[in-house]
Amino acid sequence: MSDTSAEVAVDVTGGGAHNAEAMSHSGPAMKIAGYAAMVVVFLVVALPLYWILVTSFKQQQDIYTQPAEWWPKHFTTTPYHAATTQIAFWDYVRNSVIITAILSVTKIVLGVISAYALAMLRFPGRGLLFVVIIAALMVPNQITVISNYALVSQMGWRNTYQGIIIPLAGVAFGTFLMRNQFLSLPGEIIESARMDGAGPLKMLWRVVLPMSWPTLIAFSIITVVNEWNEYLWPFLMSDDQRTGTLPIGLTFLQNNDGTSQWAPIMAGTVLAMLPVLILFLALQRHMIKGLTAGAVKG
Amino acid sequence: MASVYFDGATRLHKGNTKPSVDSVTLDIEDGEFLVLVGPSGCGKSTTLRMLAGLEPVDAGRILIDGHDQKGVRPRDRDVAMVFQSYALYPNMSAEENMAFALRNGGMSKAEARQRVHEAAEILELSPLLGRKPGQMSGGQRQRVAMGRAIVRNPKVFCMDEPLSNLDAKLRVSTRAQIAALQRRLGVTTVYVTHDQTEAMTMGHRVAVLKDGVLQQVDTPEVLYDHPVNTFVAGFIGSPAINLIDAKVHDGRAEFFGATTPLERDRIGDAASVTIGVRPESWTVADALDKNGVALKVDLVESLGAEVFIYGSPEMDEEAKRITVRTDKKHRPAVGDIVRVTPVADEVHVFDASSGERL
Ligand SMILES: Nc1ncnc2c1ncn2[C@@H]1O[C@H](COP(=O)(O)OP(=O)(O)O)[C@@H](O)[C@H]1O
Ligand SMILES: [Mg+2]
Numbered sequence: 001m002s003d004t005s006a007e008v009a010v011d012v013t014g015g016g017a018h019n020a021e022a023m024s025h026s027g028p029a030m031k032i033a034g035y036a037a038m039v040v041v042f043l044v045v046a047l048p049l050y051w052i053l054v055t056s057f058k059q060q061q062d063i064y065t066q067p068a069e070w071w072p073k074h075f076t077t078t079p080y081h082a083a084t085t086q087i088a089f090w091d092y093v094r095n096s097v098i099i100t101a102i103l104s105v106t107k108i109v110l111g112v113i114s115a116y117a118l119a120m121l122r123f124p125g126r127g128l129l130f131v132v133i134i135a136a137l138m139v140p141n142q143i144t145v146i147s148n149y150a151l152v153s154q155m156g157w158r159n160t161y162q163g164i165i166i167p168l169a170g171v172a173f174g175t176f177l178m179r180n181q182f183l184s185l186p187g188e189i190i191e192s193a194r195m196d197g198a199g200p201l202k203m204l205w206r207v208v209l210p211m212s213w214p215t216l217i218a219f220s221i222i223t224v225v226n227e228w229n230e231y232l233w234p235f236l237m238s239d240d241q242r243t244g245t246l247p248i249g250l251t252f253l254q255n256n257d258g259t260s261q262w263a264p265i266m267a268g269t270v271l272a273m274l275p276v277l278i279l280f281l282a283l284q285r286h287m288i289k290g291l292t293a294g295a296v297k298g
Numbered sequence: 299m300a301s302v303y304f305d306g307a308t309r310l311h312k313g314n315t316k317p318s319v320d321s322v323t324l325d326i327e328d329g330e331f332l333v334l335v336g337p338s339g340c341g342k343s344t345t346l347r348m349l350a351g352l353e354p355v356d357a358g359r360i361l362i363d364g365h366d367q368k369g370v371r372p373r374d375r376d377v378a379m380v381f382q383s384y385a386l387y388p389n390m391s392a393e394e395n396m397a398f399a400l401r402n403g404g405m406s407k408a409e410a411r412q413r414v415h416e417a418a419e420i421l422e423l424s425p426l427l428g429r430k431p432g433q434m435s436g437g438q439r440q441r442v443a444m445g446r447a448i449v450r451n452p453k454v455f456c457m458d459e460p461l462s463n464l465d466a467k468l469r470v471s472t473r474a475q476i477a478a479l480q481r482r483l484g485v486t487t488v489y490v491t492h493d494q495t496e497a498m499t500m501g502h503r504v505a506v507l508k509d510g511v512l513q514q515v516d517t518p519e520v521l522y523d524h525p526v527n528t529f530v531a532g533f534i535g536s537p538a539i540n541l542i543d544a545k546v547h548d549g550r551a552e553f554f555g556a557t558t559p560l561e562r563d564r565i566g567d568a569a570s571v572t573i574g575v576r577p578e579s580w581t582v583a584d585a586l587d588k589n590g591v592a593l594k595v596d597l598v599e600s601l602g603a604e605v606f607i608y609g610s611p612e613m614d615e616e617a618k619r620i621t622v623r624t625d626k627k628h629r630p631a632v633g634d635i636v637r638v639t640p641v642a643d644e645v646h647v648f649d650a651s652s653g654e655r656l
Pocket of ligand 1: 312341
């Protein structure tokens with residue numbers, strides 16, 4: 001999780017622009033190397049995606065043919081029908097939406113508020129608290145899974161939403177990211193708002209957040225994608241479509257009659273990908289920098 | 299409107315051994331325009347920020363209208379600040395920027411709008427009220443920052459180098475506008491700058507700060523004519539005063555072969571003094587006058603009406619260059635030897651070691 005998050009975060013804070021600039025200043029060799037790297041990355045990312053998409057339109061007998069079929073010979077939408085009917089697909093979608101929505105909102109709100117407190121308020125133990133939060137980031141959640149499982153199932157929370165949601169609602173990453181964002185804002189604007197009589201909430205809502213949208217949106221997208229794709233914990237917590245999320249549902253597709261029916265699984269995967277893809281495309285143009293333009297320079 | 303009184307105000311930043319502002323005592327009258335001037339890092343901003351409540355006062359007090367401001371929050375001090383960076387809210391239009399404080403203070407939308415439009419009228423910002431800071435030029439942003447301060451109609455204006463981000467021409471015109479605006483509004487103003495020209499032209503009085511210590515507070519004329527020490531003498535005036543180490547002999551100061559009379563009761567029995575001679579306090583003498591300093595001309599700067607000659611004393615080529623102002627009738631060429639004598643009653647005399655005025 002932290003890997004992808006860190007990458008996106010770095011990009012958002014303007015790394016992209018610098019790279020582009022650096023490239024235009026260097027020789028043709030660098031340029032070629034740059035394009036080559038881009039092609040490699042594109043293939044690594046795009047090929048599997050393409051394969052998933054193509055497979056989801058194939059008939060079962062065409063999937064294992066040699067040599068590989070790069071375009072479905074017998075184009076069919078049956079796998080989509082199978083994916084949405086063989087399992088309680090819409091139940092899983094509902095669970096995914098509910099769990100992702102609650103978790104994302106909780107994480108974003110808690111992340112912003114805790115980061116705001118850490119960045120703007122002076123209170124004893126502030127530094128220590130931040131170190132504790134960083135430390136929490138360093139603990140892989142696979143380590144805490146066993147004790148969490150014991151605790152949550154003891155409380156009888158298996159197959160409940162709260163059993164899935166509450167243990168996942170920690171926000172160390174968001175706190176860390178947003179705190180650094182808030183600290184990077186020009187101090188004189190914050191002081192100006194203090195002199196203008198803005199209380200803490202008004203300061204957050206009218207002054208601090210409007211200058212932080214790109215980071216906040218990146219953080220939100222990361223959070224939504226992570227929660228939507230979360231597998232291990234929901235898998236441990238739910239047995240069926242009562243609380244299972246889409247990724248869990250897709251595994252039931254795999255096991256339905258003993259053999260792996262790859263076409264419906266791929267179809268299900270495509271359907272599961274669509275919402276986050278749309279969300280990303282809708283929000284990415286807001287992730288540009290430059291919101292502080294004109295604030296503190298003459 | 300209010301008076302401001304710094305009573306031994308001191309600020310020691312964490313981790314420093316020397317106070318950034320050291321026991322500053324300063325009485326600012328109601329409606330006065332006080333300019334706080336000094337080189338970069340001398341504690342001007344810190345002094346202003348203490349007044350605004352953005353920095354604590356570690357020792358001493360700051361009174362506004364006779365009330366100790368200790369523990370009073372910035373928002374409750376009724377002080378408006380114009381920051382060096384302007385610190386405009388980038389997401390708000392000029393109008394919203396100016397109305398922000400008013401609305402936070404509970405003023406109705408209509409009344410805030412009225413006040414903002416009045417201020418915009420004064421500052422010639424009316425056509426720009428809908429624009430965001432990113433869509434404005436530096437000068438326009440500066441005026442919005444001013445507008446944000448004046449709509450509040452505060453007791454005190456604090457301005458921290460508000461002109462330093464403008465180009466030279468705009469700076470000159472804005473300088474005059476700010477001074478005129480202050481006269482019109484009559485709000486007590488503390489104006490910080492490192493530019494001695496701004497200090498000399500804008501304020502009623504000028505306070506000169508060095509290393510956090512207040513050196514002298516007085517009108518521009520007094521600072522110029524009676525600087526209390528070599529620092530103030532050197533800081534005020536452009537081109538700078540010539541400070542020359544001189545031996546005292548027989549009631550006269552001797553330097554580079556020239557002499558100038560000293561008042562005996564002022565210098566006591568000092569063996570040497572530092573004399574200060576402003577560029578315009580020299581007269582170009584007859585080439586044979588042995589009382590003059592022979593200068594080898596290094597540079598001639600002609601500004602039309604006046605001419606500045608920069609030259610090294612022939613007797614000591616290593617010594618600091620001496621600046622002399624003459625009129626266009628005396629225009630030597632580079633390499634010429636010019637004899638100059640100080641006008642005796644315009645010579646400033648300072649203690650050679652402490653730099654204090656004698
Ligand atoms: N937050 C701070 N922490 C430590 N030292 C500071 C801080 N702010 C200012 N100083 C010190 O105080 C001195 C005065 O700073 P400042 O008031 O900003 O100077 P000026 O505005 O005259 O250029 C400087 O020497 C600076 O190093
Ligand atoms: Mg400063």
